[in-house]
Amino acid sequence: MAATSVIYRRELGAYLRSPWSWVIVSATLVLSGILLWAYAMKGELLSAIVLERFFFTTSLCVGVAAGVLSFRLVAEDRANGSLVLLNTSPVRETSIILGKYLAALTFLVITVALTAYIPLLIKLAGKVTISQILVGCVGLLLFAGTVLAIGVFASALAPNQVIAAVITGAIALGMGQFYQLAGALDEPVRGVFMDLDLWMIHFQQGAGRGVIHLKDVVYYAAVSYFFLLLAVKTLEAKRWQ
Amino acid sequence: MIRATNLTKFYGGKRALGPISFEIEDGETVGFLGLNGAGKTTALRILACDLRPSAGSIEVGGADVVSAPHEVRKRIGFLPENPPLYMDMPVDDYLIFAGELRGMDRGAIKRRLPEVLDVTDLTSVASDAIGTLSHGYRQRVGVAQAIIHKPKFLIFDEPTRGLDPVQIVEMRNLIHDLKQNHTVLISSHILTEISQTCDRLLVLGQGQLLGSGTESELAIRESKIMQITVTVRTPPATDSGNPTAFVTKVLETVDGVTEVSPPFATLDSMTFSLATSSDARAAVTRAIVEAKLDLLKLDYARSELENTFIRIVGGHHGGN
CATH class of the missing domain: 3.40.50.300 (P-loop containing nucleotide triphosphate hydrolases)
Incomplete structure (x- = not known):
């Protein structure tokens, strides 16, 4: 646990020091604002609908930001040689992955918190509750945290950040299309794909509408755990290559 | 360890x-x-x-x-x-x-x-x-x-x-x-x-x-050849005939010495370069002292590491 904390502090410091991280945050804020204006502010709508659309557009922006933030986590260390310091220290692979993941997740929390001014404005001008906003933000973090876990796995697997980006995009977009795919299938396979969908089922039809289901929390926790475990095993396996 | x-x-x-x-x-x-x-x-x-x-x-x-x-x-x-x-x-x-x-x-x-x-x-x-x-x-x-x-x-x-x-x-x-x-x-x-x-x-x-x-x-x-460089005070001609021939003969009789090159002579000393098949430094020193010659300097030219290295790896590097 001590090693996890040491790695967490270093990685979080790296995010906070890096201008690129703040460029990603800025881009997320700008894009979510533009998309809100272009998609959610058309015509006269109920404030609850505007909030739902805000979470719809912002989840896409934060999901992309999570992917971009994750590429560097292991692949950059491997490319510039600093992974050797971690590999030759008495630190378990689990601590390396967990420390890096939690640091990126913390930075994502900062990013989501910075977008919160929009739902607060919606609350001021409309009739949404603070609970709806909080549930939406928690849902955003669960969804983005899962994309982050996919990115950490891709980063551990790939030799460089470009390939990590491609792998992350392929997995996240693929899992985000399960809902569409399920529409073309019959039961019981249809149900399986619906349950495995990354975005529409577990976010947009849940936390995105101000309702958080336990099954959604379990789903995101399980998928995150699965990909983080894969990342740990990938790091271990690389030593045998 | x-x-x-x-x-x-x-x-x-x-x-x-x-x-x-x-x-x-x-x-x-x-x-x-x-x-x-x-x-x-x-x-x-x-x-x-x-x-x-x-x-x-x-x-x-x-x-x-x-x-x-x-x-x-x-x-x-x-x-x-x-x-x-x-x-x-x-x-x-x-x-x-x-x-x-x-x-x-x-x-x-x-x-x-x-x-x-x-x-x-x-x-x-x-x-x-x-x-x-x-x-x-x-x-x-x-x-x-x-x-x-x-x-x-x-x-x-x-x-x-x-x-x-x-x-x-x-x-x-x-x-x-x-x-x-x-x-x-x-x-x-x-x-x-x-x-x-x-x-x-x-x-x-x-x-x-x-x-x-x-x-x-x-x-x-890797190389049994060592170069020993030895400098002795030039002996008086009256004691030993031709000084160069005398010292050369002393050095040639030492075990392990395979070749004695002509000396580089100064006013009062001669420097010989010896090729040996083993580390003959001690034997050369003893021979000089026993012949009642004054040993001024003895050195051995080690085989250069580069040469040793190339010899060692030469046969294992695909002929490069």
Whole structure:
């Protein structure tokens, strides 16, 4: 646990020091604002609908930001040689992955918190509750945290950040299309794909509408755990290559 | 002590190292010498627990790199070919991070840090970001992270790579200082670096251990020819006839001397160059003293390390 904390502090410091991280945050804020204006502010709508659309557009922006933030986590260390310091220290692979993941997740929390001014404005001008906003933000973090876990796995697997980006995009977009795919299938396979969908089922039809289901929390926790475990095993396996 | 037994490493189906066996005693400074692709870096990475061996075993201070890697990692400090640096971090923060990774508490690191910065001559740049430092300083930061936790064993892979001549001398001096308190393993293909720094050499070629010993031992083992240069005071002509012929005859009768070249003569001395098939220095000295000649100087021209190295690896490098 001590090693996890040491790695967490270093990685979080790296995010906070890096201008690129703040460029990603800025881009997320700008894009979510533009998309809100272009998609959610058309015509006269109920404030609850505007909030739902805000979470719809912002989840896409934060999901992309999570992917971009994750590429560097292991692949950059491997490319510039600093992974050797971690590999030759008495630190378990689990601590390396967990420390890096939690640091990126913390930075994502900062990013989501910075977008919160929009739902607060919606609350001021409309009739949404603070609970709806909080549930939406928690849902955003669960969804983005899962994309982050996919990115950490891709980063551990790939030799460089470009390939990590491609792998992350392929997995996240693929899992985000399960809902569409399920529409073309019959039961019981249809149900399986619906349950495995990354975005529409577990976010947009849940936390995105101000309702958080336990099954959604379990789903995101399980998928995150699965990909983080894969990342740990990938790091271990690389030593045998 | 480091003990490797039948150490082997495959990358996919390609054998990169071994099987090789060697032992390194505590306090020794040992050089891994070999051409590029000889297996030096692979051997050092296995020792540092960065890679796992495909077969064989290796113990570092009694701990096995496969079954107890964390124990090994606590005992070693590793400087890879490219120092494992975070360019965005200040030097002191980075060294604190490296110390914490090795299990040191912050108090112990704070007490140790000034000493490490002093030894590596980094005090003046301690608060600078590593990315702003020159290559030489970055290499020093790499050494500093390797010694921050006072490891028993230091493993340096090509420590002078990319350094300018002044920085090479500084790095060599730094390694000399570290030899006092650590067992040091260095890999290099820069022969002068190895010969000036190490007590013993392990010569690798195509993953195999081709030779082991001191530079002289390797030279003697590989080439039975040594050049001895001997200077004697020119004897009076009345005592021994022709002085040059007399001394030449004395030297030619020594066991192991195969050739005596014509001397270089000054007013009162003659210098002969002898080719020998073994280390004949003692026998030559005895013969000169027994012939009642005054020995002014005796030296032996060791076989150059480069020549020895090329001879050793020559037959194992695909004819190159």
